[in-house]
Amino acid sequence: MKIAVCLKQVPDTEAEVKWDIPKGTLSRDGMDSITNPFDEFALEEALLTKENYDGEIIAISMGPEGAKDVLRNALALTVDETALCCDDAFAGSDTYATAYVLASAIKKAGDVDVVFCGKQSTDGNTGVVGAELAAILGFSQLTQVGKVRSIDAGAKKIVVERAVEGGIEVVEAKLPAVVSVIKGINEPRLPNLMGIRKASKIDIPQWSAGDLGVDTGKVGAAGASTKVVEIAVPPPRGAGEILKGELEEVANMITDKLIDLKVIK
Amino acid sequence: MANDVWVYIEHKEGAISPMSFELLGIGKELAAGFGSNLCAFVIGAGVDDLAKEAGAYGAAKVYAVEGDVFKDFRGEAYAKAAAFLLDKYKPEVALFRATTMGTDVAAAAAAQLGFGLCTDTIGLAIDGGKVKMARAAFGGNFSVSVVNEKAAPQIATVRPKAYAMPEKGAGTAEVVKESFALADADVATKVVEFLASASAVNLVEADIIVSGGRGLGNEAGFAMLQQLADMLGGAVGASRAAVDSEWIPYEHQVGQTGKTVKPKIYIACGISGAIQHLAGMRTSDCIVAINKDPDAPIFKAATFGIVGDYKEVVPKMIEKFKGKLGR
Ligand SMILES: Cc1cc2nc3c(=O)[nH]c(=O)nc-3n(C[C@H](O)[C@H](O)[C@H](O)COP(=O)(O)OP(=O)(O)OC[C@H]3O[C@@H](n4cnc5c(N)ncnc54)[C@H](O)[C@@H]3O)c2cc1C
Ligand SMILES: Cc1cc2nc3c(=O)[nH]c(=O)nc-3n(C[C@H](O)[C@H](O)[C@H](O)COP(=O)(O)OP(=O)(O)OC[C@H]3O[C@@H](n4cnc5c(N)ncnc54)[C@H](O)[C@@H]3O)c2cc1C
Numbered sequence: 001m002k003i004a005v006c007l008k009q010v011p012d013t014e015a016e017v018k019w020d021i022p023k024g025t026l027s028r029d030g031m032d033s034i035t036n037p038f039d040e041f042a043l044e045e046a047l048l049t050k051e052n053y054d055g056e057i058i059a060i061s062m063g064p065e066g067a068k069d070v071l072r073n074a075l076a077l078t079v080d081e082t083a084l085c086c087d088d089a090f091a092g093s094d095t096y097a098t099a100y101v102l103a104s105a106i107k108k109a110g111d112v113d114v115v116f117c118g119k120q121s122t123d124g125n126t127g128v129v130g131a132e133l134a135a136i137l138g139f140s141q142l143t144q145v146g147k148v149r150s151i152d153a154g155a156k157k158i159v160v161e162r163a164v165e166g167g168i169e170v171v172e173a174k175l176p177a178v179v180s181v182i183k184g185i186n187e188p189r190l191p192n193l194m195g196i197r198k199a200s201k202i203d204i205p206q207w208s209a210g211d212l213g214v215d216t217g218k219v220g221a222a223g224a225s226t227k228v229v230e231i232a233v234p235p236p237r238g239a240g241e242i243l244k245g246e247l248e249e250v251a252n253m254i255t256d257k258l259i260d261l262k263v264i265k
Numbered sequence: 266m267a268n269d270v271w272v273y274i275e276h277k278e279g280a281i282s283p284m285s286f287e288l289l290g291i292g293k294e295l296a297a298g299f300g301s302n303l304c305a306f307v308i309g310a311g312v313d314d315l316a317k318e319a320g321a322y323g324a325a326k327v328y329a330v331e332g333d334v335f336k337d338f339r340g341e342a343y344a345k346a347a348a349f350l351l352d353k354y355k356p357e358v359a360l361f362r363a364t365t366m367g368t369d370v371a372a373a374a375a376a377q378l379g380f381g382l383c384t385d386t387i388g389l390a391i392d393g394g395k396v397k398m399a400r401a402a403f404g405g406n407f408s409v410s411v412v413n414e415k416a417a418p419q420i421a422t423v424r425p426k427a428y429a430m431p432e433k434g435a436g437t438a439e440v441v442k443e444s445f446a447l448a449d450a451d452v453a454t455k456v457v458e459f460l461a462s463a464s465a466v467n468l469v470e471a472d473i474i475v476s477g478g479r480g481l482g483n484e485a486g487f488a489m490l491q492q493l494a495d496m497l498g499g500a501v502g503a504s505r506a507a508v509d510s511e512w513i514p515y516e517h518q519v520g521q522t523g524k525t526v527k528p529k530i531y532i533a534c535g536i537s538g539a540i541q542h543l544a545g546m547r548t549s550d551c552i553v554a555i556n557k558d559p560d561a562p563i564f565k566a567a568t569f570g571i572v573g574d575y576k577e578v579v580p581k582m583i584e585k586f587k588g589k590l591g592r
Contacts, residue, residue: 095382126382128372128384134373135372140341163365167459168460171454218379225414227411230409231410232407237547237565241569242564250571251582263529264497264586
């Protein structure tokens with residue numbers, strides 16, 4: 001079975017994010033970067049799939065050269081291959097352009113049976129690249145997956161549990177499929193020292209727009225249809241009121257105030 | 266018409282929920298701004314009732330694609346039908362609810378048409394003949410406005426409860442049935458079964474959420490919050506720290522890596538107010554914070570703050586509500 005996993009590098013949200021407000025872009029200088037938290041679950045699911053069903057894994061990322069770090073981390077966890085989609089033409093891509101580039105990389109990798117993605121990134125935050133990838137590749141679209149029940153590469157079939165509003169939907173799908181995973185699907189493992197040492201010596205291939213056969217008119221800031229036209233710090237919520245007094249009094253005040261909102265039926 | 270405003274009517278196997286029509290309210294405002302029509306579109310196995318109801322909530326026209334293949338919700342199949350309709354009529358904007366279903370259809374339909382989209386939108390306004398869409402990014406630390414210049418239509422998923430429900434009137438809509446043939450064999454997914462959640466948490470739709478964090482100290486704390494939530498007809502939420510402590514399942518988690526919610530009342534008990542938690546609830550209408558540390562950051566986001574031990578405050582609130590609400 002051939003498994004692909006999409007890993008995005010994102011700024012560490014615990015660090016302060018710096019924005020280049022006039023340009024509408026992120027300033028990545030001096031910011032720590034990490035693997036998108038949801039993608040750690042995607043990577044772990046790829047590793048489990050390989051262990052349980054045999055196969056090989058290619059980890060793919062689109063981003064600047066620095067994004068090699070997330071792929072190196074994946075190598076330390078013993079993925080078989082990596083590819084960084086890296087080209088100046090990709091900068092400023094919207095979700096469609098991102099999915100289009102990643103889809104081209106998956107096609108280039110060849111004969112992929114299952115693609116694992118995270119549910120959402122913690123920077124762009126849109127949560128749609130997985131569904132878009134499935135639509136572009138014509139693969140089965142399996143989002144919000146909290147459990148993979150079984151994969152049968154021979155019969156080209158996968159059964160998953162999707163966490164949707166009000167419950168869990170069990171879905172059977174044909175392979176190839178794109179599976180976007182949610183937190184809790186597994187417990188991501190940590191790389192060991194030997195893995196890290198080995199990974200540091202492996203060369204990470206870079207795929208340009210030309211290598212991928214990507215139409216540069218459709219990607220990057222110039223090609224993307226979606227433009228971020230404004231970035232602002234949301235106005236702080238008005239300073240709140242601290243209710244003071246004895247417990248009895250405070251409980252009276254808060255319950256009155258909440259009842260006054262006429263929301264409680 | 267080219268600058269019509271379209272609203273996707275979401276449903277689960279044809280069941281009518283008023284929330285399905287939520288976006289017809291903001292849709293009407295946008296259509297008035299453009300001087301165009303508000304249209305609804307619906308995909309399903311039998312959609313006559315939904316189409317009729319959409320008229321009562323303000324849609325002038327309803328475009329419907331029907332077929333047995335659409336009996337169960339399947340993102341891929343629904344998206345193909347949606348892309349077909351949107352490509353045929355090319356409205357100005359198409360709005361979907363930012364639920365798991367709405368997002369699946371909107372994202373895949375946009376990709377089939379070759380466009381990006383704006384997700385989890387919290388503001389929609391007409392600017393220079395285009396709809397400008399505002400959303401939060403970076404865990405709510407920034408708000409960004411997005412315009413999808415080249416897209417026809419511009420597609421947005423809109424955060425549930427971001428806009429008020431429209432009034433239901435006596436209006437009727439013209440129903441346009443479109444045929445879109447899709448063979449079941451051409452749909453790669455099949456819904457095998459649906460396991461309804463025992464606690465049936467639907468945080469995203471809840472008007473009132475009582476949420477707990479590490480400060481609860483143990484699982485029993487959540488039983489207390491559940492009691493308050495039940496009394497108010499609300500749902501129980503949690504911080505990641507509480508979920509990681511295994512006091513409550515992940516489906517209750519609010520925040521950057523959990524659910525984004527916008528209830529009318531959000532009561533945070535024993536939650537410090539980390540940015541990743543605020544990301545999921547800061548747009549709630551009224552936030553009540555109960556925390557024993559007067560310097561906890563949650564108080565900066567709170568409409569009302571109570572400095573105290575939740576173990577004393579919450580039971581007292583339950584007692585007071587019991588008396589005042591007669592429950
Ligand atoms: C503040 C901000 C706001 C934005 N708003 C919009 C918008 O409204 N509409 C729009 O179309 N674009 C928007 N963009 C651009 C968009 O974020 C980027 O195109 C991004 O590359 C993909 O979207 P995402 O990060 O939201 O991914 P998500 O859809 O949230 O990511 C889901 C999964 O897809 C995979 N994935 C995503 N990106 C990559 C990658 N580069 N490499 C490898 N795997 C990846 C990962 O597995 C990830 O877990 C915005 C960007 C920023 C910074
Ligand atoms: C990438 C990333 C994603 C994350 N995603 C999320 C997310 O989705 N959701 C989320 O919530 N967090 C998320 N976090 C974690 C977040 O940073 C915080 O660690 C977490 O929100 C803290 O939870 P807490 O407020 O319950 O716990 P704490 O920060 O430990 O706060 C506990 C609070 O309880 C108070 N307290 C203690 N005892 C009592 C008492 N008896 N009565 C009243 N108050 C009391 C304390 O004063 C304190 O303020 C994420 C972090 C990262 C790095």
